Amino acid sequence: xxxxxxxxxxxxxxxxxxxxxxxxxxxxxxxxxxxxxxxxxxxxxxxxxxxxxxxxxxxxxxxxxxxxxxxxxxxxxxxxxxxxxxxxxxxxxxxxxxxxxxxxxxxxxxxxxxxxxxxxxxxxxxxxxxxxxxxxxxxxxxxxxxxxxxxxxxxxxxxxxxxxxxxxxxxxxxxxxxxxxxxxxxxxxxxxxxxxxxxxxxxxxxxxxxxxxxxxxxxxxxxxxxxxxxxxxxxxxxxxxxxxxxxxxxxxxxxxxxxxxxxxxxxxxxxxxxxxxxxxxxxxxxxxxxxxxxxxxxxxxxxxxxxxxxxxxxxxxxxxxxxxxxxxxxxxxxxxxxxxxxxxxxxxxxxxxxxxxxxxxxxxxxxxxxxxxxxxxxxxxxxxxxxxxxxxxxxxxxxxxxxxxxxxxxxxxxxxxxxxxxxxxxxxxxxxxxxxxxxxxxxxxxxxxxxxxxxxxxxxxxxxxxxxxxxxxxxxxxxxxxxxxxxxxxxxxxxxx
Numbered sequence: 001x002x003x004x005x006x007x008x009x010x011x012x013x014x015x016x017x018x019x020x021x022x023x024x025x026x027x028x029x030x031x032x033x034x035x036x037x038x039x040x041x042x043x044x045x046x047x048x049x050x051x052x053x054x055x056x057x058x059x060x061x062x063x064x065x066x067x068x069x070x071x072x073x074x075x076x077x078x079x080x081x082x083x084x085x086x087x088x089x090x091x092x093x094x095x096x097x098x099x100x101x102x103x104x105x106x107x108x109x110x111x112x113x114x115x116x117x118x119x120x121x122x123x124x125x126x127x128x129x130x131x132x133x134x135x136x137x138x139x140x141x142x143x144x145x146x147x148x149x150x151x152x153x154x155x156x157x158x159x160x161x162x163x164x165x166x167x168x169x170x171x172x173x174x175x176x177x178x179x180x181x182x183x184x185x186x187x188x189x190x191x192x193x194x195x196x197x198x199x200x201x202x203x204x205x206x207x208x209x210x211x212x213x214x215x216x217x218x219x220x221x222x223x224x225x226x227x228x229x230x231x232x233x234x235x236x237x238x239x240x241x242x243x244x245x246x247x248x249x250x251x252x253x254x255x256x257x258x259x260x261x262x263x264x265x266x267x268x269x270x271x272x273x274x275x276x277x278x279x280x281x282x283x284x285x286x287x288x289x290x291x292x293x294x295x296x297x298x299x300x301x302x303x304x305x306x307x308x309x310x311x312x313x314x315x316x317x318x319x320x321x322x323x324x325x326x327x328x329x330x331x332x333x334x335x336x337x338x339x340x341x342x343x344x345x346x347x348x349x350x351x352x353x354x355x356x357x358x359x360x361x362x363x364x365x366x367x368x369x370x371x372x373x374x375x376x377x378x379x380x381x382x383x384x385x386x387x388x389x390x391x392x393x394x395x396x397x398x399x400x401x402x403x404x405x406x407x408x409x410x411x412x413x414x415x416x417x418x419x420x421x422x423x424x425x426x427x428x429x430x431x432x433x434x435x436x437x438x439x440x441x442x443x444x445x446x447x448x449x450x451x452x453x454x455x456x457x458x459x460x461x462x463x464x465x466x467x468x469x470x471x472x473x474x475x476x477x478x479x480x481x482x483x484x485x486x487x488x489x490x491x492x493x494x495x496x497x
Contacts, residue, residue, distance in 0.1 A: 002092075004093075008053055009053075020078065021084065033131065033133070038068045040057075045138045050260075050339065050359060052103075052108075053073065101144075107378060122146060152381055187210060189212075190259075202228075260337075266342070270345040332354070335357065405451065
C-alpha cells in the first residue's frame with residue numbers, strides 16, 4: 001500500500017483560497033482522469049466539500065506523487081501552484097488512512113461531529129467507481145471509512161460535540177437565542193435544491209418556521225424538495241417552489257434566507273439585498289491588512305515533513321480578515337450562506353438590518369466551540385481501525401503470492417499424476433484417485449504452516465517484505481502473482497456495498 005493524500009481544508013487555508021480552489025463536478029471528473037494518466041498514480045479519488053478539497057491516490061513513488069498531485073490540484077482549481085502550495089497538507093500510508101477515518105468521524109469537520117461528511121465520502125467513492133479510478137485500495141479505504149464513521153456515531157456521543165453545518169449556522173443567526181423560538185413563525189427562502197439545501201430546508205421545517213419557499217435553477221428539483229417537505233410527519237410547514245427569476249420578489253417577503261448552490265458567481269449581490277429591503281448600501285469600510293505567516297517554500301518541503309516524520313500537515317493558516325461589525329439594530333433579514341464559492345455577497349454585512357453568517361464566520365465561531373469528552377473515545381476508535389486496516393491491507397498484499405504458490409503446487413501434483421498414468425497405465429480409477437488424494441494431502445500439509453504463518457507475519461508492521469521472500473524461496477513467476485492480483489481487482493463484487 002502506498003496511499004497518498006494531498007489537499008487543503010478550512011484548517012490549513014483561509015476561506016478565500018478554498019473558495020477559489022473549489023471544484024465543479026465535471027472538473028473533479030477531469031482531475032481524476034488526469035491523475036490516473038500521471039505516471040505515479042494507479043488509483044485516484046477526490047473528496048471535495050465546501051470546506052475541503054483532497055486528492056487520494058495509490059502511488060509508486062512518494063516524492064513524484066506529491067509533486068504530481070499538487071500540480072494537478074493547482075491546474076484544475078485554477079489557483080497557481082506557488083500560491084496553493086503553502087496551504088497544502090500531505091499524508092502518506094497509515095497517516096493518510098488515519099486522516100480519512102478522522103474526517104469520516106467528523107473530527108476534522110468545521111463543526112466537530114457533524115455527520116454530513118459521510119454522505120460526501122460516499123459520493124466520492126461512487127464517483128471513483130463510476131469513472132473506474134478507484135481500485136482495490138481506494139474501494140477498501142473509502143468503504144472502511146464509511147463503516148468507521150457510522151461506528152463512531154453509533155457507539156459514542158460524538159453527535160453531541162457538534163451538529164450539522166446548517167444547525168450550527170442557525171444557532172449563529174439566532175445570536176444566543178433558542179433557534180426554535182427564534183425561527184418560529186418566520187418565512188424562509190431556500191436557494192438551491194441539492195443535498196445541503198435539502199438538509200437546510202428539512203432543518204428549518206423541524207425548527208419551526210411557518211413557511212419555506214424553494215428556488216432552484218431546475219424547477220423540477222425544487223418541486224421535488226417541496227413534495228418531500230410536505231410529506232414529513234414531524235412538521236406542518238407550508239412550502240412551495242418558485243423559479244430563480246422570482247428570488248428578488250421573495251427577498252422582500254423573507255425573514256431567513258439559506259443559499260447553497262453550485263453557481264460560480266454571486267447569487268445574491270449586496271445591491272439586490274439592499275433594494276429588497278429598501279435601504280441604501282453603506283460605503284465599504286477599509287479592511288485591515290492580513291497577518292503574514294511563514295509558509296513552506298515548495299512542495300519538496302511538504303515531502304520532507306512527511307518522510308522525516310516531523311509533521312503531517314501544512315502550517316497554521318493565516319489569520320482571517322475580520323469583516324466589519326454587523327448592525328446592532330433589529331434584524332430584518334437573516335442570511336446563511338453555505339456555498340463554496342460563496343452565493344451571497346460579503347458586502348451584505350454593511351446593510352442595515354441584515355445579519356449574514358457564511359462559511360468563514362462559521363469557521364471562526366466553531367474554533368472556540370467546546371469539544372465533548374466523546375471525542376477522545378472516537379479518537380481511540382480511529383486508532384484501532386487504522387491498525388486493523390493496515391493489517392488487513394498487508395495481509396491482502398501477500399494473498400496473491402499465497403494463491404500463486406498453491407496454484408504452482410497444484411500444477412506440480414497434476415503433472416506428477418499425469419506422469420504416473422504414463423508409467424502405470426493399468427491403475428484402476430479407485431487406485432488412481434487414492435494416490436492423487438494422498439499426494440494432495442501431503443502437499444497441503446507441507447504448505448499449510450508456512451502459508452498461515454506468512455499471512456500472520458505480513459499483517460504486522462513491516463511485514464510487506466514477506467510476500468517478496470515467498471516469491472524468491474519458491475521461485476514464483478511474478479506474472480502469475482500479478483495475474484491473481486488483477487483478477488481480484490477486477491472482481492465486480494469487490495468494494496460494493
